[in-house]
Amino acid sequence: KAGVTQTPRYLIKTRGQQVTLSCSPISGHRSVSWYQQTPGQGLQFLFEYFSETQRNKGNFPGRFSGRQFSNSRSEMNVSTLELGDSALYLCASRGLAGGLGEQYFGPGTRLTVT
Amino acid sequence: AQKITQTQPGMFVQEKEAVTLDCTYDTSDPSYGLFWYKQPSSGEMIFLIYQGSYDQQNATEGRYSLNFQKARKSANLVISASQLGDSAMYFCAMREALEGNEKLTFGTGTRLTIIP
Numbered sequence: 001k002a003g004v005t006q007t008p009r010y011l012i013k014t015r016g017q018q019v020t021l022s023c024s025p026i027s028g029h030r031s032v033s034w035y036q037q038t039p040g041q042g043l044q045f046l047f048e049y050f051s052e053t054q055r056n057k058g059n060f061p062g063r064f065s066g067r068q069f070s071n072s073r074s075e076m077n078v079s080t081l082e083l084g085d086s087a088l089y090l091c092a093s094r095g096l097a098g099g100l101g102e103q104y105f106g107p108g109t110r111l112t113v114t
Numbered sequence: 115a116q117k118i119t120q121t122q123p124g125m126f127v128q129e130k131e132a133v134t135l136d137c138t139y140d141t142s143d144p145s146y147g148l149f150w151y152k153q154p155s156s157g158e159m160i161f162l163i164y165q166g167s168y169d170q171q172n173a174t175e176g177r178y179s180l181n182f183q184k185a186r187k188s189a190n191l192v193i194s195a196s197q198l199g200d201s202a203m204y205f206c207a208m209r210e211a212l213e214g215n216e217k218l219t220f221g222t223g224t225r226l227t228i229i230p
Contacts, residue, residue: 033218043205043220056216088157102149105159 002027004093004106012112018079021109025072025093031055032074033103034066037088049074078111086113117141118208118221126227127196134181135191135224137206147209148189150180153223154202162204165189193226201228 005024013019025032034046045058049068068074088110094103119138127133150162165173165180173180181190206221
C-alpha cells in the first residue's frame with residue numbers, strides 16, 4: 001500500500017504571494033490532517049478534513065485554508081505569505097477506526113518564504 | 115500553561131541500554147489520548163504508540179512501552195535495548211476534544227542520540 005504523498009517537497013515563495021500544497025492520503029483513508037512545524041513554535045495542528053468537510057481546526061489565522069476532494073486528496077492554501085510561514089508542512093491520513101493522532105504522516109513540504 | 119511538557123531537549127544513551135523519555139500533560143478533558151512519535155532527520159513523523167485515558171494497562175509496541183501514570187499526568191516513553199536507528203527526535207502528543215473540536219497538541223520534543 002502506498003504511503004501518504006505530498007507535493008511539492010520543497011518550495012520557495014516571496015512575501016505576499018500565495019501557495020498551495022497537496023496531499024494524497026493512503027488509499028481508503030478519508031481523513032487528512034495538516035500540521036505546521038517550525039523551530040520556534042514546534043509542531044502545530046492546522047486542521048482536519050473528513051469526507052470533504054473540515055472537521056477540526058487549530059488556532060491559525062484565516063490566511064490558512066484547506067479543502068478536500070471527493071477522492072480524499074487534500075490541498076492546503078496559504079495566502080499573503082509572511083516570513084514566519086516558513087516551515088515544514090506535514091499532512092497525515094487515518095482510517096475510520098483511528099482517532100486523531102493515530103495517523104500516518106507524509107514526508108512533508110518544506111516552504112521557504114523570502 | 116503548556117499542555118504537553120517534554121523537559122529533556124537532548125539525551126545521549128549507550129547502544130543496547132534502555133532509555134526513558136519524559137512527558138507530562140495537562141488537560142481538563144476526561145477522555146483524552148496520548149501518543150509518541152519519532153521523527154528521523156528525513157522529517158517524516160512515525161507513529162510509535164498510543165495510550166487512552168481510560169486504558170488500565172500501559173501500552174506496549176515491541177521495544178516501546180508507555181509508562182502511564184494518570185494521577186501524576188505523566189506518559190513517559192520507554193525504549194528497551196536501544197539501537198543506533200533509534201537516534202531521532204521524539205515527540206509526545208495529546209488528543210483532546212474540547213467543545214466538540216478535536217485537537218492534537220505536541221510537545222517540544224527530545225533529541226535522542228544513541229552512542230555506539
